[in-house]
Amino acid sequence: MSQATLGDDEELFGEAANEMREDVEASLEAAWAALPDADDIWETDADNVLGVLNGLNSALEAGDAEENLRDAKKWFTMGQRADAFDDAADLEAEIEALEAAITDISAAGEQVGELTSTVPALRGTLQDAGPAADDDEEADADADEDEE
Structure with missing residues (x-):
């Protein structure tokens, strides 16, 4: 192999x-x-609250960020293995920060998803339970007695 070829490579x-x-x-x-x-x-x-949760759940989509992160990691890994980067610490730190942000968004989305199904059930439970429900039943019974 000639010296010129090595230089070109x-x-x-x-x-x-x-x-x-x-x-x-x-x-x-x-x-x-x-x-x-x-x-x-x-x-x-x-x-x-349900509207807030549904809106928040929609907003907490990482979208294409995960795919773009995957591409960045793929090329970063390739470059590291080829020892192509003089200094890759900044890229590595940014990849880690982005991964952390996506993880936080995903975790928040899961929590909001759980609340989205829990809050309506809780509302129904609270509407059906407690003294207010008993008072309604007593009022209905009193009305029935008055009619007789």
Whole structure:
């Protein structure tokens, strides 16, 4: 193999490493952009708790962020194994931060999903239970006695 070929290979490898880093950075940027907006999970126009929970549940979708994170991790892993990155600590830290954000969003979504099914059942239980229900029954009984 000639000296010129080795030099060309090194230059090509450097270009490929730069492109790989750019791919990782682009995927990370797209993943961050795909996460829900903070205002979307904070503000609501709902009239009741169930409406709030349904809106929040919809807002807590990571969307394409997971797929973009997967792409970033794929190219990052490839670049690390090829020893293509001079310094990859910043990419690794950003991947970890993004993974943590997606995990938090997913966990919150699961909790909201549970509340979405629990709150209506709790409302029904509270409507059917307690002194208010007994008072209604007594009032109905008193009305029946008065009619006789």
